Amino acid sequence: EAGVVQSPRYKIIEKKQPVAFWCNPISGHNTLYWYLQNLGQGPELLIRYENEEAVDDSQLPKDRFSAERLKGVDSTLKIQPAELGDSAVYLCASSFGSGGTDTQYFGPGTRLTVL
Amino acid sequence: AQSVTQLDSQVPVFEEAPVELRCNYSSSVSVYLFWYVQYPNQGLQLLLKYLSGSTLVESINGFEAEFNKSQTSFHLRKPSVHISDTAEYFCAVSENTGGFKTIFGAGTRLFVKA
Numbered sequence: 531e532a533g534v535v536q537s538p539r540y541k542i543i544e545k546k547q548p549v550a551f552w553c554n555p556i557s558g559h560n561t562l563y564w565y566l567q568n569l570g571q572g573p574e575l576l577i578r579y580e581n582e583e584a585v586d587d588s589q590l591p592k593d594r595f596s597a598e599r600l601k602g603v604d605s606t607l608k609i610q611p612a613e614l615g616d617s618a619v620y621l622c623a624s625s626f627g628s629g630g631t632d633t634q635y636f637g638p639g640t641r642l643t644v645l
Numbered sequence: 646a647q648s649v650t651q652l653d654s655q656v657p658v659f660e661e662a663p664v665e666l667r668c669n670y671s672s673s674v675s676v677y678l679f680w681y682v683q684y685p686n687q688g689l690q691l692l693l694k695y696l697s698g699s700t701l702v703e704s705i706n707g708f709e710a711e712f713n714k715s716q717t718s719f720h721l722r723k724p725s726v727h728i729s730d731t732a733e734y735f736c737a738v739s740e741n742t743g744g745f746k747t748i749f750g751a752g753t754r755l756f757v758k759a
Contacts, residue, residue: 570654571752572735574749630740631694633694634747638687
């Protein structure tokens, strides 16, 4: 069974440029998460989807970040425009359910460097 | 507000020695507790979790963690570590705040030396 797939693995851009990250969750997993991980820190939730509905986007900086999960399968996270402080690893995870007991399965992440 | 504190950012230890990675949390409601591990160049993966029942939970590779409600802790232990245990370990807590949210600690880097 394939795990969570993310692309690209690495991205280097100039500040003020747009950037997009793609995630394909494990087949059959209804819940999808986007996390931000800064160096030396744990993952911090940006947005959580249950199927195609964003049920928790309270930590998503909506002035520059957007996300979508059309058809409730794969998802895209976008930053426009990127700032220097956005340099981090962006993690995607998925789980079968949305309850607190569910194990989350993580992708390898996308390392973003903003110059 | 919920928080997760991993008291050690780095833990160096010699092979075959015991190790304890500490995790404390703050919450006013019932929680579920997790340890995730991230091996070099890999994504996070579940090591073990406490949902209910016995407060001592074990992983398949010899780690164990004990839920201590009075001390709000969920420390991870292994009696004898291997070189292959070198990784970053994240403690995570999930609580129902009108919908479950998982909070991760900052991580503890375990470095096993020969």
